[in-house]
Amino acid sequence: MNNDLIEANKYVELTYQVIDRKSGQVLTAVEYPLGYVHGVNEILAPSVMTELEGHSEGDIIEVTIDCNAIYGPRDESLVLTDRIDNVPEEYREVGTAILMENDHGATKSFLVTRVDDETITIDGNNPLCGREVIFKLEIRTVRDASEEEIKHGGKVEPGAEITSGRVVPI
Structure with missing residues (x-):
């Protein structure tokens, strides 16, 4: 040492x-x-x-x-829940990152945080x-x-x- x-x-x-x-x-x-x-x-x-x-x-x-x-406070408008049928199967696992694009072409990473038989929840807030x-x-x-x-x-x-x-x- x-x-x-x-x-x-x-x-x-x-x-x-x-x-x-x-x-x-x-x-x-x-x-x-x-x-x-x-x-x-x-x-x-x-x-x-x-x-x-x-x-x-x-x-x-x-x-x-x-x-x-560093990241600012949580923004609950970045937490989205949708019917699981609307989401491709490869994204239906907690922890999966999904890159999404808005109407202006800007991209943001969302994380799958919850999945049940009918719905999936994704969160665009930084996990920290x-x-x-x-x-x-x-x-x-x-x-x-x-x-x-x-x-x-x-x-x-x-x-x-x-x-x-x-x-x-x-």
């Missing part, structure tokens, strides 16, 4: 859980270490990235986030809307990033095709 601290241009690998503060339920878990170069790309919410600074390998930290501040969550992060690796890793924002595997982009799970 090294004593490097998380700061700009450090390569960091971590795992995390997103836990509903009220129920204690684990909403999301990333068990395979997620790697990035700190200060080069933001892979998590800015408040989480800020909290990671100054920590080192082996640390476990918890960051509370009010999802209303209205929740307060705890990000529990376990820091697995902290080291100096190579110039190539800094350029690409993460670990560069031999023969891998590099594409740039932001990954923001929350």
Whole structure:
């Protein structure tokens, strides 16, 4: 274990859980270490990235986030119930994502939240809307990033095709 601290241009690998503060339920878990170069790309919410600074390998930290501040309050007009016969069979399972388009061509993802013999309910709110969550992060690796890793924002595997982009799970 090294004593490097998380700061700009450090390569960091971590795992995390997103836990509903009220129920204690684990909403999301990333068990395979997620790697990035700190200060080069933001892979998590800015408040989480800020909290990671100054920590080192082996640390476990918890960051509370009010999802209303990120996604706004729940909008009940985005919760729709329809007769199950009106929905194709492949969408009739709780947890299925359905991409819908409005009259103006804008798309929005809805999640199937309830299915019974006669009806199906879909919800266009982000699943974290209205929740307060705890990000529990376990820091697995902290080291100096190579110039190539800094350029690409993460670990560069031999023969891998590099594409740039932001990954923001929350």
